[in-house]
Amino acid sequence: MTSQLPSLPEAKSQAKTHRREHADQGTEISHSQSLEWVARQHGFRDWNAFHAAIGDRPPAAWTPDGRVTGTYLSRAFKATVVSSAPVSPGWFRLTLDFDEPVDVVHFDSFSNFRKRVQCVVGPSGTTKE
Numbered sequence: 001m002t003s004q005l006p007s008l009p010e011a012k013s014q015a016k017t018h019r020r021e022h023a024d025q026g027t028e029i030s031h032s033q034s035l036e037w038v039a040r041q042h043g044f045r046d047w048n049a050f051h052a053a054i055g056d057r058p059p060a061a062w063t064p065d066g067r068v069t070g071t072y073l074s075r076a077f078k079a080t081v082v083s084s085a086p087v088s089p090g091w092f093r094l095t096l097d098f099d100e101p102v103d104v105v106h107f108d109s110f111s112n113f114r115k116r117v118q119c120v121v122g123p124s125g126t127t128k129e
Helices: 008-023 031-041 046-052
Strands: 067-072 077-090 091-102 112-121
Touching: 008 031, 008 046, 031 046, 067 091
Parallel strands: none
Antiparallel strands: 067 077, 077 091, 091 112
């Protein structure tokens, strides 16, 4: 068993990759077979036991003091995660503290800089917006 378990979205991504690799080689496997394979790779007897061990926790970078990068209102940012809380399976409310304030207004004559924001981020690492 590995010492660091993946998050639920990471484990499901591993299963999708495994299934796609088999399909590329001409062998079709079911989604459940792929999930079971991922569980065994991490030392668990089946997907249910693995899923219970993982729980619904965020990826490591989304935990407090984690570092993230991305775009906010089409502006690039680097930030530290201040807090993280589950909203629904795979979705987390993050509070981010930007390294450099981000201007959230698109007017030449007016600016409004934000240093700390909240967002809800899903399994793909993006918001619904």
